[in-house]
Amino acid sequence: MLNTAGLSLDQAPPIGVPFAFFLTAPLFAVAAGGLLLWQGELILISRWTPPALVVTHLIALGFLTQIMCGALLQMLPVLAGSPVPRVVLVGRATQVLLILGTLSLSAGLLWGGAAWLTLGGGSLMAGLMIFATATGIALTRARGVRRTVVAMRLALVALLVTLLLGVLLVVVLLGGWRLSGFVDWVNLHLAWGLLGWTGMLIMGVGYQVVPMFHVTPAYPDWLMRWAAPLVAVALTVASALMATGQGAAATGWMGLGALCFVVFAGVSLDRQRRRERPRLDATLLYWRSAMISALLAAALWLAGGRAELVGVLVLIGVGIGLPSGMLFKIVPFLSWFHLQHRQVATRRFDVRVPHMHTFIPEAPARIQFGVYLVALLALVAAAALPAFDVAPGVGKSLARLGGFALVLSSGFLWFLLARSFWRFRGFGL
Amino acid sequence: MITAITDSFTQDHHRCDHLLAATEASVGSGDWSAIDAAATALVDAMNRHFALEEDVVFPALARVFRVAENPIEIMCSEHAQMRQLFEELGESVAMCDKTAVLGLLETLHFLVQQHNYKEEGVLYPMADGALPEQAAEMAALLNQV
Numbered sequence: 001m002l003n004t005a006g007l008s009l010d011q012a013p014p015i016g017v018p019f020a021f022f023l024t025a026p027l028f029a030v031a032a033g034g035l036l037l038w039q040g041e042l043i044l045i046s047r048w049t050p051p052a053l054v055v056t057h058l059i060a061l062g063f064l065t066q067i068m069c070g071a072l073l074q075m076l077p078v079l080a081g082s083p084v085p086r087v088v089l090v091g092r093a094t095q096v097l098l099i100l101g102t103l104s105l106s107a108g109l110l111w112g113g114a115a116w117l118t119l120g121g122g123s124l125m126a127g128l129m130i131f132a133t134a135t136g137i138a139l140t141r142a143r144g145v146r147r148t149v150v151a152m153r154l155a156l157v158a159l160l161v162t163l164l165l166g167v168l169l170v171v172v173l174l175g176g177w178r179l180s181g182f183v184d185w186v187n188l189h190l191a192w193g194l195l196g197w198t199g200m201l202i203m204g205v206g207y208q209v210v211p212m213f214h215v216t217p218a219y220p221d222w223l224m225r226w227a228a229p230l231v232a233v234a235l236t237v238a239s240a241l242m243a244t245g246q247g248a249a250a251t252g253w254m255g256l257g258a259l260c261f262v263v264f265a266g267v268s269l270d271r272q273r274r275r276e277r278p279r280l281d282a283t284l285l286y287w288r289s290a291m292i293s294a295l296l297a298a299a300l301w302l303a304g305g306r307a308e309l310v311g312v313l314v315l316i317g318v319g320i321g322l323p324s325g326m327l328f329k330i331v332p333f334l335s336w337f338h339l340q341h342r343q344v345a346t347r348r349f350d351v352r353v354p355h356m357h358t359f360i361p362e363a364p365a366r367i368q369f370g371v372y373l374v375a376l377l378a379l380v381a382a383a384a385l386p387a388f389d390v391a392p393g394v395g396k397s398l399a400r401l402g403g404f405a406l407v408l409s410s411g412f413l414w415f416l417l418a419r420s421f422w423r424f425r426g427f428g429l
Numbered sequence: 430m431i432t433a434i435t436d437s438f439t440q441d442h443h444r445c446d447h448l449l450a451a452t453e454a455s456v457g458s459g460d461w462s463a464i465d466a467a468a469t470a471l472v473d474a475m476n477r478h479f480a481l482e483e484d485v486v487f488p489a490l491a492r493v494f495r496v497a498e499n500p501i502e503i504m505c506s507e508h509a510q511m512r513q514l515f516e517e518l519g520e521s522v523a524m525c526d527k528t529a530v531l532g533l534l535e536t537l538h539f540l541v542q543q544h545n546y547k548e549e550g551v552l553y554p555m556a557d558g559a560l561p562e563q564a565a566e567m568a569a570l571l572n573q574v
Contacts, residue, residue: 215449356535
């Protein structure tokens with residue numbers, strides 16, 4: 001039987017569901033920028049300082065995971081031909097718990113306190129389990145493009161493993177359990193979160209949207225077939241080695257996972273170079289800066305470079321950059337598409353639905369990218385500096401400049417998204 | 430398994446993608462007669478594609494496969510949305526309004542991509558399966574000028 005689900009807009013969630021995720025996420029990036037503005041030099045000196053841990057989670061959970069959840073709820077019906085059951089309820093519950101969990105965890109990491117850590121870990125556990133269960137059901141029924149569906153399923157499993165490892169680390173922090181090789185376990189949590197959940201989802205989505213957005217050649221089949229499963233195998237073997245106390249060997253397997261993403265990033269840049277649509281829009285600029293950041297991060301990590309610099313490249317270069325670029329396409333299209341649908345439903349053919357650039361024009365989107373790029377470059381420089389013998393004042397100024405630019409660019413991103421939504425809401429249909 | 434309709438109509442989608450990209454490229458030149466020619470070529474190619482689907486493939490499919498009626502209706506309503514955009518595109522080209530032309534091409538591109546995705550994944554395979562004897566003949570129609 002052929003799958004006809006996902007053909008109609010009726011299958012998609014109400015526009016308020018994804019938009020709630022998209023409009024909340026930039027506020028967490030503003031908060032991360034604010035913390036960098038306030039204590040940037042401390043954050044970039046060591047990844048183990050409390051504010052560094054908080055910035056990491058504000059970005060990874062508050063911004064990145066928030067957007068990924070909203071986008072998945074929106075995309076699954078279209079991309080995989082499979083709607084998410086009870087999508088409004090699932091969306092709201094996931095989001096409330098995700099926000100509560102991220103804020104509580106951040107408070108716990110920053111100021112200590114068992115209550116905050118417990119509330120944070122518990123809320124995140126509940127929220128992400130609800131999300132993973134609902135999308136997991138949709139993904140088992142999905143019959144869309146196979147390579148993308150496989151990558152998405154693996155990414156969802158990786159989210160659960162990241163979550164479990166995170167909860168384990170919270171339990172250790174609370175003193176409920178002793179764990180030898182704590183640092184290695186944190187690295188494993190990071191690998192599952194960044195390479196697994198984020199990396200594999202980027203792959204699965206990229207296989208579809210890169211050729212679609214800019215009319216590029218398709219990704220090679222060998223890459224689509226092997227990249228995500230190899231990352232999953234590498235992370236699984238690394239975990240097994242870690243559990244049996246072989247931390248060093250585990251790191252090598254994580255490196256294999258990173259190499260898979262290096263190949264993906266290189267191929268993505270090549271496909272986009274061979275695109276047919278000529279314009280260099282903000283989405284393309286973001287894809288480029290994100291893939292270059294990923295390549296630099298992997299090279300640095302494999303060469304044993306500063307972890308803080310790798311963190312800046314991955315979290316700000318990829319984690320903030322790529323979703324921002326995607327939102328500049330997704331949000332105007334959803335606004336236009338829903339208005340168009342409403343026009344047909346109400347038979348109001350006397351009014352003309354405004355085109356996508358009316359919702360988010362190209363020029364301010366490019367300016368937003370420019371401000372973001374200042375943030376990225378300043379923070380990369382600030383994180384690289386401790387490796388050189390430079391006066392401490394320079395690093396401090398750069399970190400603060402980076403934090404300030406991140407507050408500005410994320411605030412501007414929020415404004416552009418919110419204005420798009422207001423224009424959608426205010427349109428007389 | 431027959432894939433004549435899927436293959437040939439998908440290929441025609443790609444041909445239209447190239448024409449849309451060429452129209453966008455022409456906007457950079459600022460030569461409005463070239464932009465007009467590129468936009469006309471795009472709209473003509475897409476209208477021809479719609480006509481073959483709406484006059485030949487979809488009616489034949491609906492006759493033998495009742496389940497297809499609802500998806501066909503959705504596809505045709507999206508064709509109507511695209512025709513609306515063609516009209517606006519023509520007006521913007523006539524007014525030499527670069528911002529509007531680029532915004533409309535972007536919107537058309539996204540609407541087309543998600544539409545093609547559904548046709549290529551659902552409608553065409555359905556047609557190939559339901560119309561095995563006519564598939565090759567229908568595919569050949571695309572190559573006739």
